[in-house]
Amino acid sequence: MLRTTGDPLTYVPLVRREVQALSPRIPVSNPRTMESVMQAATSRTSFTMALLGAASGVALLLGLVGIYGVISYIVSQRTREIGVRMALGATAPSVRSMVVRQGLVLAGGGVLLGLVAAGGLSRLMASLLFGVSATDPLTYGSVAMALIVVSLTASWIPATRAAGVNPSSALRSE
Numbered sequence: 001m002l003r004t005t006g007d008p009l010t011y012v013p014l015v016r017r018e019v020q021a022l023s024p025r026i027p028v029s030n031p032r033t034m035e036s037v038m039q040a041a042t043s044r045t046s047f048t049m050a051l052l053g054a055a056s057g058v059a060l061l062l063g064l065v066g067i068y069g070v071i072s073y074i075v076s077q078r079t080r081e082i083g084v085r086m087a088l089g090a091t092a093p094s095v096r097s098m099v100v101r102q103g104l105v106l107a108g109g110g111v112l113l114g115l116v117a118a119g120g121l122s123r124l125m126a127s128l129l130f131g132v133s134a135t136d137p138l139t140y141g142s143v144a145m146a147l148i149v150v151s152l153t154a155s156w157i158p159a160t161r162a163a164g165v166n167p168s169s170a171l172r173s174e
Contacts, residue, residue, distance in 0.1 A: 001034075002015060008033050009031065009033065012028075012031045015028060015031070016028045045128075045130070048128075060146075060147075060150060063147070063150065063151075064150050064153070064154045065154075067103060067106065067107060067150075067151050067154035067155065068154040068155075068157065068158065070103075070106065071099065071102065071103045071106075071154065071155050071158040071159075072157075072158045072161075074099075074102065074158075075099055075158045075159075075161065075162045078162075079162075079165060079170050080170055080171065082095055082162050082165050082170060083165055083166075083167045083168075083169070083170025083171045084167075084170075084171065086165060086167040086170070087167035087168075087171065092163035092164070093163070095159075095162050095163045095165075096159040096160060096162065096163040097159075098159075099155060099158060099159035099162045099163075100152065100155045100156060100159045102155070103151055103152070103154065103155025103158075103159070104148065104151060104152060104155065106151070107147065107148060107150075107151030107152075107155075108148070110147075111144050111147050111148060114144075114147075115140060115144060118140065119135065122134035122135050
């Protein structure tokens with residue numbers, strides 16, 4: 001090992017000459033930088049983490065679509081009720097907040113179950129993590145907040161649609 005300033009590979013001929021001068025039987029083969037050694041040692045883990053990142057992105061997208069689908073279905077099933085509420089004086093913002101609140105309750109339950117499961121599986125994950133604790137509160141909090149924001153986004157579209165329901169047509173439907 002040799003610590004240098006600048007490009008370390010420029011010192012290879014000098015090192016070979018000095019090692020040969022000390023003992024001609026010692027070979028200097030495959031000189032590499034420490035950066036390349038570290039990169040080779042962590043390349044498999046980096047690839048695995050990239051795959052896990054892609055899978056988590058797909059899971060987040062599926063969760064977004066799933067929450068949107070569930071909330072849309074619930075809103076379509078409650079069209080009459082929403083029409084009655086609006087006919088009795090409910091405002092569009094109150095209907096919108098009711099639907100968004102329902103979506104957030106579902107998402108909050110899912111996030112809570114996920115946090116409990118993640119806490120239980122943290123020992124298994126500890127061997128895969130580098131530079132962060134398996135029970136890092138900042139990571140848990142930021143992921144939980146991201147999921148709540150995604151759930152809020154997924155609930156907003158059906159909530160806006162529900163708030164635009166015409167009471168008379170909603171009461172005549174079905």
